[in-house]
Amino acid sequence: MLHNKMNQAGDKKFILRLSKYKRVLQQFKALGMERVFSNNLGDAIDVTPTTVRKDFAELNIPGSKRGGYVIDEVLKRVNELLEQDKPKKLIVVGCGKIGTALLMYKGFEQDGLMAVAGFDIDPKKIDPNATIPIFPLEELKTFVKKNNIKVGIISVPAESASRVLDLMIEAGIRGVLNFAPVELKYTKRFIAKNDHTAGCIIHNMHISPELINLFFLVKKQEE
Amino acid sequence: MLHNKMNQAGDKKFILRLSKYKRVLQQFKALGMERVFSNNLGDAIDVTPTTVRKDFAELNIPGSKRGGYVIDEVLKRVNELLEQDKPKKLIVVGCGKIGTALLMYKGFEQDGLMAVAGFDIDPKKIDPNATIPIFPLEELKTFVKKNNIKVGIISVPAESASRVLDLMIEAGIRGVLNFAPVELKYTKRFIAKNDHTAGCIIHNMHISPELINLFFLVKKQEE
DNA sequence: AATATTTTGTGAAATGTTACACAATAAAAT
DNA sequence: ATTTTATTGTGTAACATTTCACAAAATATT
Ligand SMILES: NC(=O)c1ccc[n+]([C@@H]2O[C@H](COP(=O)([O-])OP(=O)(O)OC[C@H]3O[C@@H](n4cnc5c(N)ncnc54)[C@H](O)[C@@H]3O)[C@@H](O)[C@H]2O)c1
Ligand SMILES: NC(=O)c1ccc[n+]([C@@H]2O[C@H](COP(=O)([O-])OP(=O)(O)OC[C@H]3O[C@@H](n4cnc5c(N)ncnc54)[C@H](O)[C@@H]3O)[C@@H](O)[C@H]2O)c1
Numbered sequence: 001m002l003h004n005k006m007n008q009a010g011d012k013k014f015i016l017r018l019s020k021y022k023r024v025l026q027q028f029k030a031l032g033m034e035r036v037f038s039n040n041l042g043d044a045i046d047v048t049p050t051t052v053r054k055d056f057a058e059l060n061i062p063g064s065k066r067g068g069y070v071i072d073e074v075l076k077r078v079n080e081l082l083e084q085d086k087p088k089k090l091i092v093v094g095c096g097k098i099g100t101a102l103l104m105y106k107g108f109e110q111d112g113l114m115a116v117a118g119f120d121i122d123p124k125k126i127d128p129n130a131t132i133p134i135f136p137l138e139e140l141k142t143f144v145k146k147n148n149i150k151v152g153i154i155s156v157p158a159e160s161a162s163r164v165l166d167l168m169i170e171a172g173i174r175g176v177l178n179f180a181p182v183e184l185k186y187t188k189r190f191i192a193k194n195d196h197t198a199g200c201i202i203h204n205m206h207i208s209p210e211l212i213n214l215f216f217l218v219k220k221q222e223e
Numbered sequence: 224m225l226h227n228k229m230n231q232a233g234d235k236k237f238i239l240r241l242s243k244y245k246r247v248l249q250q251f252k253a254l255g256m257e258r259v260f261s262n263n264l265g266d267a268i269d270v271t272p273t274t275v276r277k278d279f280a281e282l283n284i285p286g287s288k289r290g291g292y293v294i295d296e297v298l299k300r301v302n303e304l305l306e307q308d309k310p311k312k313l314i315v316v317g318c319g320k321i322g323t324a325l326l327m328y329k330g331f332e333q334d335g336l337m338a339v340a341g342f343d344i345d346p347k348k349i350d351p352n353a354t355i356p357i358f359p360l361e362e363l364k365t366f367v368k369k370n371n372i373k374v375g376i377i378s379v380p381a382e383s384a385s386r387v388l389d390l391m392i393e394a395g396i397r398g399v400l401n402f403a404p405v406e407l408k409y410t411k412r413f414i415a416k417n418d419h420t421a422g423c424i425i426h427n428m429h430i431s432p433e434l435i436n437l438f439f440l441v442k443k444q445e446e
Numbered sequence: 447a448a449t450a451t452t453t454t455g456t457g458a459a460a461t462g463t464t465a466c467a468c469a470a471t472a473a474a475a476t
Numbered sequence: 477a478t479t480t481t482a483t484t485g486t487g488t489a490a491c492a493t494t495t496c497a498c499a500a501a502a503t504a505t506t
Contacts, residue, residue, distance in 0.1 A: 011492090038454075039453090057456075066501075209334075219306065287471090
């Protein structure tokens, strides 16, 4: 289906761009547009037009030499690849400030995402009857297996993150977005005996380093 | 000071790694360690030992051939470069769910960061007497100039993001971390007449695309 | 119908990043 | 003292990604 781009890591950046194209194209479409040029799109997601064309070539999306790309065609192909049609169910472990913000985030829907449950160890946080229920951590495994959840967010304090990750993987989670300020990664340590567990992909979302980076760059630009 | 690494963009990834080294080294130090090896550090922040050594070479941090690197020396040099000593003051514009989580985030302190004020247009959010005060948006410019703030977070709805960015830049903000699901970027449009405004560096933190990416990778791994 | 213009599509070059491989050497062991 | 071992430091290679440059083709203009 996809050739060279799809290497070991699955080419994170490429997929990231696809989901950005998608969002922008939906907006363009809502504005009544039917076609786009690589430079419009490039401007919108901040890459060069060549990158856009290369990406589309990768996806076998044909453009016409002076009419650009048909938005619907691109969206169709992108959705196909991202399987954006079915809602992508995810859970949130650690329903504190940032966990709750994510759990309740209205914007997920537009991106085909759906937070279906939260988990916490603090009894005060538990609320199984809320629109998006919050369960005690003990029920994680059952819930994940029963509902066939594959992706989850970690928003617990740093010191619990690694332990929570183990639990999640054991429960069957295969993709994790981590907000705790530790570099989580998948290791096989805990599946010594019964190794039918597949790997788990972990992406770390670190906010402080991003800010520190900004301060650095700003400083540098000033000098 | 730094040579080749410091190209146009200031090498985002390199600086990102530095702030991760810092965090990990602080932890190691707290554990009583005095020295580290490139492979320990590499494991901790998930890069190869070679990358660590190359980074340290870049910073002129000497290691000893069998004793590794002295943690204090590394920290000193890293802090020097990041100017990590003085607290980095930032503001948050848009004090909704995610904005408030950030504004109140305790963890910033450990990273030398300090959220000093929030801004919002909703009168209900305003609270100038809180520990971390929230002011009406109109006061942004005065506050930023008076307190010499250079970095800010955008956590307003997507449709306001671009407008808010303009305001922030006009006020004097030079670095922005954007959580709204639009690809913000610096353009000169609004400084047509009076062009003493320096540029503004904008980093976009997009959560949905990261999750979509995870779903994609998980799916791909399963097949 | 002829010409000019715009935009795609892509090979090749440039750039940037990470990893390999190994000599140099400091520390430890014998 | 000598040998072994572990680890840094780095030139080079491998890989990945982005950009350049331009031919090809579709549309627009004259
Ligand atoms: N708040 C922010 O803006 C922000 C920014 C960057 C990073 N982070 C990181 O995100 C994480 C959460 O931050 P927060 O501000 O929401 O903290 P918080 O204290 O508000 O929330 C943490 C939640 O996790 C729960 N919890 C603790 N241990 C748990 C466990 N083992 N299993 C399940 N739940 C558990 C707690 O009961 C609490 O509800 C932290 O690691 C923090 O460093 C937060
Ligand atoms: N909540 C999440 O987990 C999450 C996740 C990803 C992205 N985001 C994005 O972050 C942004 C904020 O999300 P949220 O969930 O906190 O929304 P929210 O509605 O809770 O908060 C938005 C806040 O911005 C304020 N605001 C609106 N216009 C403003 C303006 N012009 N100037 C100043 N303040 C203004 C509102 O009064 C409100 O307090 C949105 O763009 C959202 O898409 C949120």
